[in-house]
Amino acid sequence: MTLKHIEEYRDSEIAEKLIKKIINTSKRNIRLMEVCGTHTVSIFRSGIRSVLPETISLLSGPGCPVCVTDQAEVDAFIELCRMDDVIVATFGDLMRVPGTKSSLQKESAGGRDIRVVYSTFDALEIAKKNPDKNVAFLGVGFETTAPTIAASILSAAQTNVKNFSVISAHKLVPPALEALMAAEKINIGGFILPGHVSVIIGVKGYQAFFDRHQIPCVISGFEPADILHAISVLVEQIETAKPVLENAYPRAVTFDGNTKAQQILNDVFEPADVCWRGIGVIPQSGLKIRERYAAHDAENLFDLQVPDAQTPKGCACGEILTGTKTPPECALYRKVCTPEDPVGPCMVSTEGTCAAFYKYHTA
């Protein structure tokens, strides 16, 4: 990572020019949606909303991996950590997510063995060091994280680490875009497409979606200037009524994407119909572990009995994830639901829309 490079994209002069361009071009009222938690955070942290003209509304879509994880999946994670001789390894974001009755954080305080890791390979190491325990990794995330998790399953299979498994709750971005377009009341003028996901799936990953809907789409990087540039391109496409699928992040994203990562992903996982929090079941929008790696599939290894999952009453995570409500329009926001005491996952993850709103929004 060369920081000079990053600094360039934060340069206030570049930003100023882009902001002027947006203000001069934008005439119609439009709603643009970003579908990536890292974009959400960057938009809030850099105060982008406060510099845009009133004609432009930014919506945060289902782009935070923790937020879209279904309640039943969270309950299954909790169930898993309560099993005898199981060590659960997880990314940190999941710790505080409330399940129907508990959270991983509370289970950890209650003595369950839950380890926060930065990489799924750390979980594999834990498995090697604890041969008498079963180490289960909670696989949550989009196309960005899924390949490394697939690689850890491959590695476990090749090196015969029998006590390592993954519970796969992965989600795919293009099917979610389809679901958003099918939903009523959404009225989205254009998409800011996720940079990290696009590094893996490439521009071609969205081609079918774009061809079907002819809606302005721009793949964007994460620095404030990247996002301002993406917004400026979207505004221009909308004003001229010339929708394009544009790659505005060519320093990282190619047309074909990372084909090696795609191969590993396809080798280990297959698409499946899965439930997204607040949205419901989206066809072929998740990844399940293929039969040939069943020995490393936690859902296959453990008998996870999850009683009826209940999403908290009044929680508007679903509407917020699809852009039909903003956090302040949720009855629980700030009153009952806060980052210290979150009700829904959108308030837990640093990338959640509610948490970002709570933390950064100038009222």
Place this chain on the structure above:
Amino acid sequence: MKTDKILLDHGSGGKISHRLLKDMMLPIFDNPILAELNDGAIFDLRGMRFAFSTDSYTVDPIFFPGGNIGDLAINGTVNDIAMCGATPIYLSVGLIIEEGFPITDLGKILNEMGKAAQKAGVTVITGDTKVVPKGAVDKIFINTSGIGLIPQDINVASHHARLGDKIILSGTMADHGITIVTQREGLSFETPLSSDTAPLNHMVKEMFSASNDIHVLRDPTRGGVGTALNEIAEQSEVGIKIYEENIPLTSAVAAACELLGFDPLYLANEGKLLAFVTYEQSEVVLAAMRANPYGNAATIIGEVVDEYPGKVFMQTRIGGRRIVDMLAGEQLPRIC
């Protein structure tokens, strides 16, 4: 979902820690000195003003680039006393050691504590050692307490920030916090990260020699600059505006934070201070800080304003504006 158990979040220094303090401790120990909630207690005794402070150190790993649990424990309490405007004089040291701990490591830690005390100009005059069975503590925990004298005419407190005050940060932020996180996780970077642990009492003395118009001093340790500024905004009932562009950050720390998804505003510092100084005296105090090796990168990062009383907000690099909230609990690493 309320909890009936202590969570790691309760020790993060953020909102959840505050709630524990306000709900469970303040009502029991209720007294006007404690209620001030400064870095240390400030009180009068026989015509003299004292500052008294205590802190426990449980850092993991115990040895890290830039320092170890020993010098951290000395510097931490020295700084807490200095932040009350006091000259630290005497310290106590309490050690809780796990059975089986290597004597050579203890020797190294004590040696560093001796050096740190000498550097700060304080004397350790009492102490205690306990050894507990394996597993009852993690290697070694250290408590230090200290006492200092506050010179006449010096009057700093968290509730003294005034409209128009300039806010000076004595150098780069987040160095200690990110060093510990990356060490703990075994991550390494091209440019090595190093803790900033240092005694700040000499610099504080030089600042007061330059001017007494310093209203607030605070070392933004646990919870970072963001949390410290929020506490001051709340206690002084003022609005605080900071400028993203002015906040010093080394490129190595910025890169590591970027990678791990941490906000450097909420990461701990162990050798930095925030000073709220009148507009008129701010340049003089800044010059005094820059003349000290621990303050050579000191910068004015913001000011006290009349907007948003009780809150901290930031003017971003792109000219946007956003709230800087207090940290809720421990920062957790993100997924992607």
